[in-house]
Amino acid sequence: MSQSHSFDKSYLEDGTGFKSWFFTHDHKRLGVMYLWAIGIFFILAAIASFLIRFEHLTPGQTIVDAQTYNVLFTLHGAVMVFLFIVPGVAASFGNFLIPLMIGARDVIFPKLNLYSFWVYCAGAIIFLIALAAPADTGWTFYTPYSIDTGANVILVTFGVFVLGFSSILTGINFIVSIHKLRAPGLTWDRLPLFCWAAYATSLLQVLATPVVGITLLLLIGERYFGLGFFDPAKGGDPVLFQHFFWFYSHPAVYIMILPAMGIISEVIPVFSRKPIFGYKAIAYSSLAIALISFLVWGHHMFVSGQSKLINIIFSVITFAVAVPTAIKVFNWLWTMYKGSIELSAAMLYSLAFIFLFTIGGLTGLFLGALAADVHLHDTYFVVAHMHYVMIGGTVFGLFSAIHFWYPKMWGKMFDEFKAKIAFVLIFIGFNIVFFPQFILGTLGMPRRYFNYSPEFATLHQISTYGTWILGIGFIIMLYALLRPISNKAEANPYKSASLEWAMPSPPPTLNFEKIPTLTASTYDYGTKLEQEA
Amino acid sequence: MVNSNTYKQYFNIWLLLMFLTVITVGAAQFDFGSLNIPIAMLIASIKAGVVALHFMHLKYEDGMTWIFATYPIFLLFLLIAFSATDIFTRVVN
Ligand code: HEM
Numbered sequence A: 001m002s003q004s005h006s007f008d009k010s011y012l013e014d015g016t017g018f019k020s021w022f023f024t025h026d027h028k029r030l031g032v033m034y035l036w037a038i039g040i041f042f043i044l045a046a047i048a049s050f051l052i053r054f055e056h057l058t059p060g061q062t063i064v065d066a067q068t069y070n071v072l073f074t075l076h077g078a079v080m081v082f083l084f085i086v087p088g089v090a091a092s093f094g095n096f097l098i099p100l101m102i103g104a105r106d107v108i109f110p111k112l113n114l115y116s117f118w119v120y121c122a123g124a125i126i127f128l129i130a131l132a133a134p135a136d137t138g139w140t141f142y143t144p145y146s147i148d149t150g151a152n153v154i155l156v157t158f159g160v161f162v163l164g165f166s167s168i169l170t171g172i173n174f175i176v177s178i179h180k181l182r183a184p185g186l187t188w189d190r191l192p193l194f195c196w197a198a199y200a201t202s203l204l205q206v207l208a209t210p211v212v213g214i215t216l217l218l219l220i221g222e223r224y225f226g227l228g229f230f231d232p233a234k235g236g237d238p239v240l241f242q243h244f245f246w247f248y249s250h251p252a253v254y255i256m257i258l259p260a261m262g263i264i265s266e267v268i269p270v271f272s273r274k275p276i277f278g279y280k281a282i283a284y285s286s287l288a289i290a291l292i293s294f295l296v297w298g299h300h301m302f303v304s305g306q307s308k309l310i311n312i313i314f315s316v317i318t319f320a321v322a323v324p325t326a327i328k329v330f331n332w333l334w335t336m337y338k339g340s341i342e343l344s345a346a347m348l349y350s351l352a353f354i355f356l357f358t359i360g361g362l363t364g365l366f367l368g369a370l371a372a373d374v375h376l377h378d379t380y381f382v383v384a385h386m387h388y389v390m391i392g393g394t395v396f397g398l399f400s401a402i403h404f405w406y407p408k409m410w411g412k413m414f415d416e417f418k419a420k421i422a423f424v425l426i427f428i429g430f431n432i433v434f435f436p437q438f439i440l441g442t443l444g445m446p447r448r449y450f451n452y453s454p455e456f457a458t459l460h461q462i463s464t465y466g467t468w469i470l471g472i473g474f475i476i477m478l479y480a481l482l483r484p485i486s487n488k489a490e491a492n493p494y495k496s497a498s499l500e501w502a503m504p505s506p507p508p509t510l511n512f513e514k515i516p517t518l519t520a521s522t523y524d525y526g527t528k529l530e531q532e533a
Numbered sequence B: 001m002v003n004s005n006t007y008k009q010y011f012n013i014w015l016l017l018m019f020l021t022v023i024t025v026g027a028a029q030f031d032f033g034s035l036n037i038p039i040a041m042l043i044a045s046i047k048a049g050v051v052a053l054h055f056m057h058l059k060y061e062d063g064m065t066w067i068f069a070t071y072p073i074f075l076l077f078l079l080i081a082f083s084a085t086d087i088f089t090r091v092v093n
């Protein structure tokens, strides 16, 4: 690739055809491909969820039998978690944005980056093959059921194992890039908050993922060879599986949410026209989350038969993990205070994030309280909690990013009005689906049950109707995004001060003709960035 | 960087690892009761440490690399400590 060539063409025009994409080293192209991939799996798993909700329209059988229902919720959960939300924002927008934001021409190991993508594809293919003989364990693969069930658990768990490598390698790439490739003047205390969040996420990916990999290998060994790690008859312990699983999977919920928090920290100041409030607090709270999130996994196991002492310890620490999260929320609110707020589609998703994620986080605290969780565990309350944080949080954050960086990514403009209509439907639909589930849960409706008693019917029905509104919202959003109203985007339509906006939209393949030198924080609105050779 | 001197050093480290392997095998011939596992783990950890320090060049790296290299050990400790706290304080009825 010749130097001059790579600056007068945008990365989208620099080569066409399958090979120019599938063998690219360009972080932007990889980010875009991840975005398409996670988008497709999101739609696939969403279809499964619509079927699940349709099944619950009436008690007893509505459209599928009990075993199919079990397969559907496993499919939904496993695909959403391992193919959509864990790689999710980090792999797509992390790849696209980190080099742009730190003033680099690519990530530090571009080939490794491509390799991560291939590994992701391999994991995805294994998942798709597994559809032929799907598992029925739920995305958590708990023993002893996952060892005893006649369904095929091995293929899916092996797929998760493979996907783990993609996660680890991407994490290493981002960590080293942020350490080594920051442009002159881009000190740690000027690093954009999205990069801080991606950095913390990467730490979690590198440190936690190996544990779930080994755990799932043990599970496979247990099924094939009867190793006995999780089998009491052989001196093993089924609860040990839960310890290992959640040692990864609690940090994993922060792998899901941290990059979205990073997005909110970028979008809010731009559309409030104010510097971010409490930069350091937000940056360090990401690190704090990365550290503390390793200490609370037992809150998923309060009724597993785990000892009373450890229950109390985990409950107490769980309350600590909410502190850095709350710090972020307060700082975002304060950033907006007396700002000149513009309600663009991207901003609306970010505002909804704050609102919905706060509900999700607070209900997490209810669940972290030992006595309440004994009642609420494995009910729809937990289902509602996780969807408020994962959809209300991560997915709304992702949508905010898709709208916000749309001009930069595609060099086009979408129709704000249509996008806002979609937002309203998605916001309303989402709440209609999941708010009733909090009530269902407190009334005692268990999760992952095919059948339910008639007194739960009304709330279940409301929840199912909500999915239809939500679905229409998604379709309108897609329509608005896939049919841009202008094929020409300005370099910086939202007047952001961050580096990625200081180049044409879409960016040239090698990003910066001259590596910029920073003299001020990228949140100082009104201060011009100085670009020198 | 790589000269005959470092090769010589690598060779010595290799000898040391071989020697520790002999000790591992030797120790396995005796029954130390409940100490069997700790002893085997101790020898294995020394070997891993030597590999990390010399073959993986940790010895020549800065503080940041040391933090990255040792933090996972701390996490492993947490994983074991919390799980063990559960297992040893559980009331089975
Ligand atoms: C303020 C922070 C949070 C606290 C205190 C918290 C607390 C909890 C607790 C105690 C449970 C276990 C409930 C039970 O099974 O009985 C739980 C479940 C869950 N949480 Fe959170 N949570 C928080 C944030 C998050 C975030 C940010 C995410 C993801 C983005 C998340 C995703 C989940 C998921 C997926 C489950 C259900 C796992 C399963 O399938 O069993 N949580 N949470």
Ligand SMILES: [Cu+2]
Binding pocket: A249, A250, A253, A296, A297, A299, A300
């Ligand atoms: Cu958790």
